[in-house]
Amino acid sequence: MRETLTVNDATSSGIERLYLQHAPSALRFAYFLSGDQETARDLVQDAFVRVAGRFRYLRQPDEFDAYLRRTILNLNASRLRRLKVERSSLAREAAYPVVAVAERDPGLSDELWKAILDLPPRQRAAIVLRFYEDLSEGQAADTLRCSVKALNQLVVRAMKTLRARIGEDRS
């Protein structure tokens, strides 16, 4: 059940409470988008300051998590744009730490994880929103600010790429 936020949430204690409530899931979301822990932390903090700082202007304060998610997405896109401009995107992506392989899914999961990190940003975001955040098609499309049809195109493209990377024969 979604909590109801009030103007008091814009106070320091309210902000801390909001952060405590939303940061863990936001950090995971940002991490899956960026593939980097420090980047994820920066994204979440910056996004939180922006959204909470404009709390009184939010059209639907109850949708704080959706605003936060979208802002993280946008900030990550801005980050990637800057990397692109600096022509260091590939180097940075390649430098991302390779995370530990989970015991329950050795080998293939690591390969799949690398493939997910290599997806174009919006395709990766679509995958995260649909298969990790478990958002509906409509919610995910709204977060990405695209139509459901476009969202599904992103997912289809991503799945096609991932299939090619991990090999159909292993499915």
Place this chain on the structure above:
Amino acid sequence: MNDLESRIRDAFLAREGDAPAFDLSDAHHVAGRTRRRQILNTAVVGVAALAVVVAFIAGFGGLVRADRTPADQQTPAPAGTVGIALPIEYPVGEDLPDLGDAPGPLAAVWMVPRGAGAAPEAVGLVAETGMFGTLPIDVFHDNVSIRSNTQGWAPGDPAPPDEVRVALSADGRRLAYFSPAGELVVHDLVSSESFSPLAESDFETRLGSIWVDATHLFGLVADGSDADGWVWEPGTAPKLVDTYAFAEGFDLWVSSGQGSGPLPWPDESECTSPTLLDGTGDYGEYTPGWGFRLEVPVLCDVLGIIDSEMLLGHWNSDRLPGDWNEPNDGNGTVVALDIHGADVAFEDPALRHVVASAGAPLRVAFATDLIGEALDADGGAS
């Protein structure tokens, strides 16, 4: 659920533990940053912050005002009379003339790559003549980025000041850039004078600066926090300022004779159809708590508004809605869309006027300045 989808879900779940750990001290830190932002948002914003917005307004000559900036009557003079005929096309592939040290105010400036290892070349568009040409300046060439200040610097701007290596003042008269040695230089395009604003200061600057109006240059202090900024104007020593107080807390409003309403700045990272808020209630659909909303489907963003009747933006022509829609990539032509008397659909191609064609480098900055100068006071193409 198919097998691959299941594996993807498992892959995410398996790596939940790799996500950064939640740190309680972060909450205090973030709360502090947020409160500072909120407080400063509601405080009296400095004249310079106002000037950022006014500079933007002056660029478009429209009835746009800054929210919470009561002194917004201070309108700097625009960059002079312009005789640029529209549409205008950048002379791609042609040798450009050298504009010299004192070409007069520029309507736009951008950097052109010159190949591996070579510093990019600065190219300007002279406001009074519409002439393209090169500028005789040598710039720090490590990943040069540029910002023209008629765009203004808004909170959440995707290009913070420390990335802006070359900046044109709102009146087009002064160019700030970093020399190959990393020294900040300000060049007056009318008098041909050059300044080294920070030569005598007791602090270092980060690379990058941005004009907040015709005379005030703003940057960040090296090794300082993101609140440590400096401001300089010709004839003075640079002054240290609080960045938050300096640049936070304004929205743009579109004003008309019947009232006013906020204009949400286009999404900072995606080029999606903008939503215009209409305080008059004449257009769009009413959204409780937010007012009348008006989507403009043919534009992927709004670069500016002229006299409440002309929207300027990038035409979202041939991209799928879900595609990465970076306005500086691809072929999103800049258009001016006449919305005067139109219904909410705005899909009539006849209403579009091409004002800057694809091929112009750094099209956003280029078009923003160009449009601001090239449209007449009534919002039509000059």
